[in-house]
Amino acid sequence: MEQRIILSKNLNGDLATAISECEHDRLFVLADTTTAQTCWTRIVDYRCLKDAQLITIGATDAHKSLETLSAVWKALGDGGATRHSCLINLGGGMVTDLGGFAASTFKRGIDFINIPTTLLAMVDASVGGKTGINFNGLKNEIGAFCESRFVILDTMFLQTLDEPNIRSGYAEMLKHGLIHDKQMWAKLINFDLQRPNLQQLGHLVADSVEVKERLVAEDPTEQGIRKALNLGHTFGHAFESWALQQGRPILHGYAVAYGLVCELYLSAVKAKFPMDRMRQTISFIKEHYGQLAFGCNDYEMLIQLMRHDKKNTADVINFTLLRNIGDIQINQTASEEEICEALDFYRDGL
Numbered sequence: 001m002e003q004r005i006i007l008s009k010n011l012n013g014d015l016a017t018a019i020s021e022c023e024h025d026r027l028f029v030l031a032d033t034t035t036a037q038t039c040w041t042r043i044v045d046y047r048c049l050k051d052a053q054l055i056t057i058g059a060t061d062a063h064k065s066l067e068t069l070s071a072v073w074k075a076l077g078d079g080g081a082t083r084h085s086c087l088i089n090l091g092g093g094m095v096t097d098l099g100g101f102a103a104s105t106f107k108r109g110i111d112f113i114n115i116p117t118t119l120l121a122m123v124d125a126s127v128g129g130k131t132g133i134n135f136n137g138l139k140n141e142i143g144a145f146c147e148s149r150f151v152i153l154d155t156m157f158l159q160t161l162d163e164p165n166i167r168s169g170y171a172e173m174l175k176h177g178l179i180h181d182k183q184m185w186a187k188l189i190n191f192d193l194q195r196p197n198l199q200q201l202g203h204l205v206a207d208s209v210e211v212k213e214r215l216v217a218e219d220p221t222e223q224g225i226r227k228a229l230n231l232g233h234t235f236g237h238a239f240e241s242w243a244l245q246q247g248r249p250i251l252h253g254y255a256v257a258y259g260l261v262c263e264l265y266l267s268a269v270k271a272k273f274p275m276d277r278m279r280q281t282i283s284f285i286k287e288h289y290g291q292l293a294f295g296c297n298d299y300e301m302l303i304q305l306m307r308h309d310k311k312n313t314a315d316v317i318n319f320t321l322l323r324n325i326g327d328i329q330i331n332q333t334a335s336e337e338e339i340c341e342a343l344d345f346y347r348d349g350l
């Protein structure tokens, strides 16, 4: 069934409609310890939620794990969930990814609704049906494509989101701008991310969701053009997993921003992406995301992590590159030498 995305101005009404369209016997809400405090409290009094049972899990990506997944399955079972129950995921991408996977596997699949509460989840994670958990030190290693019945997006939740998480989500928006067109990219590069105006940000969110929605509709299971949404992620996921291994976790969007630097470099070298646009994008990233510290001794491990990228076939590392803004080149490869060159470029700066 097709996923419906609602840019809501009336969360209470839109949620009531969504819940009534997902016929159910019991209703559950999944939140993490932070969204249980900051987001659930805003909606707990809605009439449509009066019988909902709250399931709370730990916050941050450290909890996007098999242990948490198993705790959610158990809580659903203990709470009397049946094949006809419905789960509402209230949180960031960690909650929508894990909750979506829990719902898609519990009794072979129950309906779920996403209410994204971070910028990243609004523009990216809650849309398009990639669900899953981290496993064996690798990002989203276990998962399934399964779309929520509804995504109900209300930017009022951003009022309590901290600055690093605003920046983290913004990196995925920048990715959407790069794969879409010059106008969108220019708007994003010129936005004042230091002092974000939430109303202006709301308009950019709407544009961003549209980019994701269009690509997912064209290629729901990532056989081809959906790989565009993975720009920055071959390096990005390797950085994210590596940082976690080092005991210094970084936010997903920061890892994507660092990955964009390396993949724009490869785009410039291998696909003639214009140097001036590469420099402008990289200065924006350096200004707002700082620099990840690693040395050449870490290259081998980073390349090993890239060997697990889900876009790969056999031993070939797969990249999405750009010939220009909006001119997407999927299924590109790079030699180990070229990957090391991109890592050198990242460390040496512009």
Ligand SMILES: NC(=O)c1ccc[n+]([C@@H]2O[C@H](COP(=O)([O-])OP(=O)(O)OC[C@H]3O[C@@H](n4cnc5c(N)ncnc54)[C@H](O)[C@@H]3O)[C@@H](O)[C@H]2O)c1
Pocket: 032, 033, 034, 035, 038, 039, 059, 060, 061, 064, 091, 092, 093, 094, 095, 097, 117, 118, 119, 120, 121, 124, 125, 126, 127, 128, 129, 130, 131, 139, 140, 157, 158, 159, 160, 161, 162, 165, 168, 169, 172, 252, 253
């Ligand atoms: N499925 C996809 O297509 C997709 C796309 C992009 C990212 N992801 C995944 O999403 C995850 C990252 O998501 P995220 O950045 O939303 O992180 P997150 O879900 O971990 O949330 C970040 C932090 O913000 C807190 N938070 C959430 N909403 C809040 C609010 N309104 N006010 C205050 N605090 C709030 C959370 O409790 C958490 O501590 C990663 O696991 C990434 O792999 C998935």
Ligand SMILES: O=C(O)C(=O)C[C@@H](O)[C@H](O)[C@H](O)COP(=O)(O)O
Pocket: 124, 128, 130, 139, 140, 172, 222, 226, 227, 229, 230, 233, 310
């Ligand atoms: O929706 C997609 O497709 C994406 O690739 C969006 C990414 O931002 C997201 O991080 C996704 O979870 C990465 O997927 P993976 O298949 O590389 O794990």
Ligand SMILES: [Zn+2]
Pocket: 124, 172, 233, 252, 256
């Ligand atoms: Zn991502």
